Amino acid sequence: MSRFPIFRPVAEHGLLVEFGDTITPEAHLAVLHLDAMLVQSPCPGFREATPAYVNLLVQFDPNIANHAETETHLRALIARPPLSEAATAQHEVQVCYDDALAPDLAEVAARCDLSVEAVIAAHLAGDYRVFLYGFAPGYAYLGGGPQALSLPRKDAAVRDVPAGSVIIAGPQCIVTTLSMPTGWWRIGRSPTQILRDDPARPFLFDVGDAVTFRRIRRTEFEAAL
Amino acid sequence: MTARLHVSAAGPLVSVQDAGRPGFARFGVTASGPMDRLAFATANVALGNSIGAAAIEVSLGGLKLDCVEGPVSLAVAGGGFIVETDQKFGSWQVLTLTAGQSLTIRRGPWGSWCYLAIAGRLECATWLGSSATLGTSGFGGGKLVAGRELTIHAPRVVTARPLACPVFARPRHRLHVTLGPQDRFFAPETLRDFQKGLFALSTAYDRMGVRLSGPELVPNVALTMPSEPVTRGAVQVAGDGVATLLLADHQTTGGYPKIATVLDCDLDGAAQLRSFDALMFRPVTPAEATARARLHSALTARYLQSVTQA
Incomplete structure (x- = not known):
């Protein structure tokens, strides 16, 4: 019998529900399952749920519910049967690997002992899923990048990396949304907007969605801006 | 007009x-x-x-x-x-x-x-x-x-x-916390230092959070936890053993262990502390956290009603 899920109190208004202590597909699926069940059957006083790799933070109004009541509700949701895989949304993100837009591409190739074209092919072949958002608004952590490109982050962050940069570290990839410092490797630029001017759907991805990259030329990149 | x-x-x-x-x-x-x-x-x-x-x-x-x-x-x-x-x-x-x-x-x-x-x-x-x-x-x-x-x-x-x-709008030097979610990553003597020790706000203080000075709180495990959601009030400890209290503009996720989380109902008072002001943490059970939150809610509602312009 697994010792998970574990419910950890977070001040008067939260429970952190843990499904594992290392990143596994099973733990993340359990996070997505509980997250989806909370949409159907929110706990009393429900405020918001924040999914991550192996755990889900559930926040509630302490005037309406307490930790024990919330845990009871969540345990019942966890016991419900899983949703079908077919519900996964797919998104295509355009990426231009032009030298001028990919300042680290050559160094990534050198460090991985690959040609630049092989790095691009490997990046395009990744099987990406949105595992969580973090760091800054719209920074979606895409897991599932190829092992061949798995590099530790740089020792020092580079400042003022422009929005739309496609950056990688380990098996992860992010399409940045703001001009921010980063220690990740900049291998391309995307014109695809993650932050959207659409009040009904202000962010392109939901956690759990699948993402593929499509290579575009510099002219297409300029035209799409 | x-x-x-x-x-x-x-x-x-x-x-x-x-x-x-x-x-x-x-x-x-x-x-x-x-x-x-x-x-x-x-x-x-x-x-x-x-x-x-x-x-x-x-x-x-x-x-x-x-x-x-x-x-x-x-x-x-x-x-x-x-x-x-x-x-x-x-x-x-x-x-x-x-x-x-x-x-x-x-x-x-x-x-x-x-x-x-x-x-x-x-x-x-x-x-x-x-x-x-x-x-x-x-x-x-x-x-x-x-x-x-x-x-x-x-x-x-x-x-x-x-x-x-109101008296509850004054700076709050003693902050109630629930321990964790990662208190298990700290040795018993480190947890004791956290609960008994005197901390102070440093000058690294902005809307994201405030770094604290005080007892060193070094985790006793390697920092390999997957990034997870964090909340306002989290007392996050970096690898150097320095605690940061996360505030209104905190990042939504992070990979540092949280030794404790300050009750939300104590955070307005905590925000009115200044750099170099003293600070102590007092752990409470989840049940006491709920009771404190409800009392605070009732007090603030009554106060706000009393100052409302008709």
């Missing part, structure tokens, strides 16, 4: 805030909103505004406004700031500015944040339905900088009066 206020000087971290934009943490967007939510609400209700109307958060850097077009009433609440027009006031005051008059707010004997609410509707940008300014991106109503002009639609004038400063 409009009123106009010209910003002639503004310190760093002076920004437009409303009640915040909760509900978007799953997209990496923190709730933002006022550092001291009680003082913010007080300033609004004292003018008869809605409790979460856009207002101005003033830091220790202070603010100077010139009234170009008026009259318009304002309410100041939070901390012990010095407020000057033609007269001198403390924080916790309703006053009216007429064209040609100036208002200066500057640091006073206590407190780190005060709020300037405006009787009328402050014109400002919104993002995701909220005008709360997110410091790192500038999204929302934005920072106040010298030269900016504020337009207030449908300005109103209400009777000038002092507001009572």
Whole structure:
């Protein structure tokens, strides 16, 4: 019998529900399952749920519910049967690997002992899923990048990396949304907007969605801006 | 009818805030909103505004406004700031500015944040339905900088009066926490130091959080935990053993262990501490946390009702 899920109190208004202590597909699926069940059957006083790799933070109004009541509700949701895989949304993100837009591409190739074209092919072949958002608004952590490109982050962050940069570290990839410092490797630029001017759907991805990259030329990149 | 206020000087971290934009943490967007939510609400209700109307958060850097077009009433609440027009006031005051008059707010004997609410509707940008300014991106109503002009639609004038400063709006030096979620990553003697030790706020203090000085809290395991959601009030410990208390503009996820989480109902008081002020943590059970939150809620509701402008 697994010792998970574990419910950890977070001040008067939260429970952190843990499904594992290392990143596994099973733990993340359990996070997505509980997250989806909370949409159907929110706990009393429900405020918001924040999914991550192996755990889900559930926040509630302490005037309406307490930790024990919330845990009871969540345990019942966890016991419900899983949703079908077919519900996964797919998104295509355009990426231009032009030298001028990919300042680290050559160094990534050198460090991985690959040609630049092989790095691009490997990046395009990744099987990406949105595992969580973090760091800054719209920074979606895409897991599932190829092992061949798995590099530790740089020792020092580079400042003022422009929005739309496609950056990688380990098996992860992010399409940045703001001009921010980063220690990740900049291998391309995307014109695809993650932050959207659409009040009904202000962010392109939901956690759990699948993402593929499509290579575009510099002219297409300029035209799409 | 409009009123106009010209910003002639503004310190760093002076920004437009409303009640915040909760509900978007799953997209990496923190709730933002006022550092001291009680003082913010007080300033609004004292003018008869809605409790979460856009207002101005003033830091220790202070603010100077010139009234170009008026009259318009304002309410100041939070901390012990010095407020000057033609007269001198403390924080916790309703006053009216007429064209040609100036208002200066500057640091006073206590407190780190005060709020300037405006009787009328402050014109400002919104993002995701909220005008709360997110410091790192500038999204929302934005920072106040010298030269900016504020337009207030449908300005109103209400009777000038002092507001009572309740005892629970004072700085809070003893913060109640629930332990964890990663207290298990610390040795028993480190947890004892955390519970018995004296901490202080450092000068690394902004809307994202404040680094603390005090006993070293080095985790006894390697830092390999997967990034996870974090909340306002988290006491996050970096690899160097230094604790940071996360505040209104905190990041939504992080990979550092949290030794404890400060109760939300203690955070407004915590935000009114200043750099070098002393701080202690007192662990409570989840049941006591709930009881404290409910008591605080009842007290603040009664107080806000008592200062509401009819």
